[in-house]
Amino acid sequence: MYSTETEHKREGPSLPSSPTEANPLHPPSPVVPPGPPRSQRQYERIGESTGTTFIQTLIHLLKGNIGTGLLGLPLAVKNAGLVLGPVSLLCMGFVAIHCMRLLVKCSNRLSERVNRPFLSYGEAVYTGMESVSWLRRLAPWGRWMVNLCLIITQLGFCCVYFVFLSDNIKQVVEAANATTWDCQVNHTSPTALAGTSFDSRLYMLFFLPAFILLVFTPNLKYMAPLSLLANLVMCASLVLIYYYSLTNIELPINLPLVGKAKDYPLFFGMAIFAFEGIGVVLPLENKMQKPEGFGTVLNTGMGVVTFLYISLGTVGYLCFGDTIAGSITLNLPNCWMYQIVKLLYCFGIFITFALQFYVPAEILIPPVVDRVSGHRRRIAVGLLMRALLVIFTCCLAVLIPELDLVISLVGSVSSSFLALIFPPLLEMLTFHPDGLSPLAVTKNVLISGVGLVGFATGTYSAITELIVRNNPPHGQNLPPSFMLQ
Known part of the structure; x- marks a missing residue:
């Protein structure tokens, strides 16, 4: 999700200059002057004089891994089962941390090999492939594949945000007249899940102009105060969601310990979508004051993330059972406190849209703008491209308005490559x-194989389920909660 453009004199294979993963927290860094390789420096802070501290890096890592995917994990646990789901999340957490560490290790080794202080994800794959003679001609394709997966993943995040906002705002608006201050009334029932997908699509179109204006922000540093506020309200919302779920678990619990085999690929897609924060790893490690301590940051941060994923996924499923929706916020009761929770989380997701959109924008827009002459025309073309990308994202969300299927499809298609398939292969290329x-x-072949199987089965299951939901058997009415999952 983050990137830094660096070009300077170096030894070893040359890297073509092309856009890579963008940094949504900071504008692109200036050109890095020649200097000693990473191994000769205490730390590397590209473009600035000081690096981030342990706590700052930890916060950025948490921010890069916690989003809408967390809210969909109760449904993921339902697809896998009450026991198999949490165990699978734990295993996936260990594998995700291992792959992140592999990526950092390979990037450090390759950057020393080509005498550069830092390599992005795409540059690391390019350099790794160049180190193998029979893959050298395919190295540009490796970098292209990484950038393509990043674009698909980030635009997929933006699609999820459209669906998430439309479903939650739709609930709040349609249930406003019946909303009370008594949160104990019908606490086991979700908030008015009735409604058609068409209505949700109208809400998406309503949000479209607001998202277009949001991405017109010239520099993300101007959004820093709003971003901080968004993080705070999302944390407060999570606390209230945990509180409600924990205090409303009904006994005895009669839920399947292992889900249906046909639903497990959907679990994989949703889980890997949630764990897909590997794009933040290299830039964060590079920007630390003492990068040798990044392993501790990674273990600590991802340990917290894995705990949150397992706990909310399990507790949410225990609380709502088979009625769990694509986002746990859709199951919260019809009282003003929890309606406000939805609104606050929606505000946080709205602001985060600009950060996620920054990545594909920085990859796709500059090559088009560079073909235009004149400062004003370049600005106009850049804004037009941003608007078209947001419209494209909205169109995808309108075509696939089911929140859980968007999450599972994005996770299966692109996140599996970035988080599970590429890092083990990169280690074999690097060493x-x-x-x-x-x-x-x-071990590497096994991890990549699991990723490939998850990609194939998850994509197939998500597309098949999407077809079924849009073409139900004649005379069969799907329950409202099924339509909004």
Whole structure:
């Protein structure tokens, strides 16, 4: 999700200058002057004199991994089962942390090899492929694949935000007349899940102009205060969601310990979507004052993230059972306190849209703008491209208005490559000249194989389920909660 453009004199294979992963927290950094490689520096802070502290890096890591995917995990646990779901999330957490550490290790080794202080995700894959003679000609395609997955993932996040906002605001608006201050009334029933997908699409179109104006912000630093406020209100909302879920679990619990086999690929897609924060790893490690401590940051931050995922997924499923929706906010009761929780979380997601959109915009727009002459025309073309990308994202959300399927499809299609498939393959490419043990090769092949199987089965299951929901059997009416999941 983050990137830094660096060009300077170096030894080893040359890297073509092309846009890579963008940094949604900071504007693009200036050109880095020649200097000693990473191994000769205490820390590397591109474009600035000081790096981020341990706490700052930890906060950024948490921010990069906690979003709408967290709210969909109770439904993911339902798809896997009350026992298999949390166990799978725990295993996926360990694998995700391991792949993040692999990416950092490979990037450090490759940056030393080409005498550069920092390599982005795409540059690391390019350099790793160039180190293998028979893959050298395909190296540009490796970098292109990483950037394509980043674009799909980030635009997928934006699609999820459209669906999330439309579903939650729709609930608040339609239930406004019946909303009370008594949160104990019908506390086990969701908030007016009735309604058609067409109505949700209208809400998406209503939000479209606001999103277009939001992405016209010339520099994301102007949104820093709003971003901080968004993080605070989202944290407060999560606390209230946890409180409601924990205090409204009904006994005895009669939920399946293991879900249906056909639903497990949907679990995989939703879970890997939530865990897909690997794009923030390299820039954060590079921007630390003492990057040798990044391993502790990674273990601590991802440990917290994994705990949140498992706990909210399990508690949410225990509380709402089979009625759980694509986002747990859709199950909150019809009282003003929890309606405000939805509004606050929606505000946080609205602001976060600009941060997620920054990534594909920085990859796709500059090559088009560079073909235009004249300062004003360049600005106009840039704004037009931004508007068209937002409209494209909205169109995708209108075509797939089911929140859980958007999350599962994005996770299966692109997040599985970034988080599970590429890092193990990159380790084999990076350390190919040194030789890897058979155990390490087997481990990498196994992880990448799981990612490929998850990609294939998750994509197939999400598309199949999407077809079924849009073409139900004749005479069969789907329950309202099914339509809004």
